[in-house]
Amino acid sequence: MFLKKSITGFGEYLCLMKRVFAIPERWAMFFKQYIKEMAALGIDSIGIVLLISFFIGAVICIQIKLNIASPWMPAFTTGYTTREIMLLEFSSSIMCLILAGKVGSNIASEIGTMRVTQQIDALEIMGINSASFIIMPKILGLITMIPLLVVFSIAFGILGSYATAFAGVISIEDLTLGFQYSFVQWYVWASIIKSLVFAFIIASVSSFYGYNVEGGSFDVGKASTNSVVKSSMLILFADIFLTQLLA
Amino acid sequence: MIEVKNLHKSFAGREILKGIDAKFEVGKTNLIIGQSGSGKTVLMKNLVGLFEPEQGEILYDGRDFVKMTQKERVMLRREMGMIFQSAALFDSMSVLENVMFPLDMFSDMNRTDRIKRAQFCLERVNLKGAEDKLPGEISGGMQKRVAIARAIALNPKYLFCDEPNSGLDPKTSLVIDELIHSITQEYNITTIINTHDMNSVMGIGENIIYIYEGNLEWVGNKDQVMSSTNERLTSFVFASDLLRKVKDIK
Numbered sequence: 001m002f003l004k005k006s007i008t009g010f011g012e013y014l015c016l017m018k019r020v021f022a023i024p025e026r027w028a029m030f031f032k033q034y035i036k037e038m039a040a041l042g043i044d045s046i047g048i049v050l051l052i053s054f055f056i057g058a059v060i061c062i063q064i065k066l067n068i069a070s071p072w073m074p075a076f077t078t079g080y081t082t083r084e085i086m087l088l089e090f091s092s093s094i095m096c097l098i099l100a101g102k103v104g105s106n107i108a109s110e111i112g113t114m115r116v117t118q119q120i121d122a123l124e125i126m127g128i129n130s131a132s133f134i135i136m137p138k139i140l141g142l143i144t145m146i147p148l149l150v151v152f153s154i155a156f157g158i159l160g161s162y163a164t165a166f167a168g169v170i171s172i173e174d175l176t177l178g179f180q181y182s183f184v185q186w187y188v189w190a191s192i193i194k195s196l197v198f199a200f201i202i203a204s205v206s207s208f209y210g211y212n213v214e215g216g217s218f219d220v221g222k223a224s225t226n227s228v229v230k231s232s233m234l235i236l237f238a239d240i241f242l243t244q245l246l247a
Numbered sequence: 248m249i250e251v252k253n254l255h256k257s258f259a260g261r262e263i264l265k266g267i268d269a270k271f272e273v274g275k276t277n278l279i280i281g282q283s284g285s286g287k288t289v290l291m292k293n294l295v296g297l298f299e300p301e302q303g304e305i306l307y308d309g310r311d312f313v314k315m316t317q318k319e320r321v322m323l324r325r326e327m328g329m330i331f332q333s334a335a336l337f338d339s340m341s342v343l344e345n346v347m348f349p350l351d352m353f354s355d356m357n358r359t360d361r362i363k364r365a366q367f368c369l370e371r372v373n374l375k376g377a378e379d380k381l382p383g384e385i386s387g388g389m390q391k392r393v394a395i396a397r398a399i400a401l402n403p404k405y406l407f408c409d410e411p412n413s414g415l416d417p418k419t420s421l422v423i424d425e426l427i428h429s430i431t432q433e434y435n436i437t438t439i440i441n442t443h444d445m446n447s448v449m450g451i452g453e454n455i456i457y458i459y460e461g462n463l464e465w466v467g468n469k470d471q472v473m474s475s476t477n478e479r480l481t482s483f484v485f486a487s488d489l490l491r492k493v494k495d496i497k
Contacts, residue, residue, distance in 0.1 A: 127324030128352060
């Protein structure tokens with residue numbers, strides 16, 4: 001039963017994606033929507049990304065200094081480990097899990113409300129491919145903005161750890177040495193590549209749940225919750241494969 | 248003219264439309280009436296292609312909608328306008344942007360002409376001055392008028408109205424009815440209205456189709472309703488004491 005439901009759901013998701021990636025009826029309208037979505041999904045998320053990254057960067061630095069650093073470890077360990085955690089996992093995977101909650105629920109509830117208030121029916125009757133018109137700008141908008149969010153997240157995580165240095169937890173020299181020690185540029189790219197996949201998962205899965213809402217406000221809420229749960233699960237699964245693939 | 252022949256539609260084994268045959272005339276307000284669950288919304292959704300019928304034909308001036316390819320349907324839909332029960336305005340867009348939306352999508356007019364056309368449509372529904380407001384900032388009656396303006400922006404040949412008076416007070420309902428009626432005559436549109444409102448039946452019912460349990464029960468106009476001997480129709484239309492008294496007086 002569960003397997004049948006999962007396969008049916010996946011099939012419906014693929015059918016929706018086939019409708020989504022169609023040539024837009026009017027490019028000017030598509031670009032207008034695309035820019036609007038970049039602002040709504042990307043620019044409006046910068047605040048929360050910066051805030052969380054700054055504090056998590058600071059907390060990681062303090063935890064490592066307190067729990068790992070010892071006279072037997074090199075002085076740069078704290079900076080090195082903080083950088084690796086921020087680069088490899090936090091700024092891509094964990095940040096995308098947070099965005100699945102913020103952006104994903106926003107997408108699902110917006111599209112779900114459009115469905116229950118017949119706005120999607122109105123588009124269909126006008127002869128517009130509603131799936132493509134509504135969903136494609138959201139997916140492409142988030143995919144465009146996510147590298148920027150990842151880079152900001154890495155930068156503010158590092159800034160957060162420097163803040164602890166100013167508070168006297170660690171010396172600035174040791175921290176800087178750690179950040180520079182054995183730096184692999186590919187990790188930044190790997191982080192961005194991972195985030196692109198996660199952005200697609202967040203936007204497409206949330207859109208799928210929103211687009212298929214049937215009923216009223218209760219069902220919109222349910223779709224919003226389901227979209228966050230399912231996209232978070234998929235991000236975690238994808239993270240395992242991508243980490244192995246990009247290592 | 249829109250013609251429906253032997254239309255069947257079922258949900259989960261339950262037949263909702265049981266072979267409907269009907270004609271909706273051009274330049275007239277065609278009303279579909281019937282009790283809740285009689286199948287009138289299903290009929291309208293079949294007409295506009297939101298549902299697919301299992302059997303039957305839907306002819307738009309002789310063109311069979313059921314047999315059309317997706318591309319042909321898209322082209323035909325550009326000749327349609329629809330007013331939904333909930334108005335279905337795009338709530339992130341202003342009133343003017345809502346009316347301009349079909350023009351932005353499908354017309355080759357430049358921006359100035361599109362704005363002029365949208366303003367003309369808003370004036371036609373007596374909504375001048377509300378261009379910059381969001382749908383959430385205007386009343387239900389005004390939202391319906393914006394929906395009418397949006398529906399007529401591309402000069403449609405066919406206008407569908409799903410319970411346009413739902414949630415409106417009687418006075419505003421009359422205004423909406425009169426607006427739809429005058430637009431239908433002015434632009435020679437085939438208008439189909441799905442309604443429960445007996446004021447609409449008596450006011451603008453030029454061609455009335457009464458559906459009972461998925462079957463076409465009665466066809467006539469507002470004058471013929473008064474003299475009809477069809478028991479199912481009269482018990483539905485004259486359900487209230489007031490309307491029964493009006494009928495007795497006439």
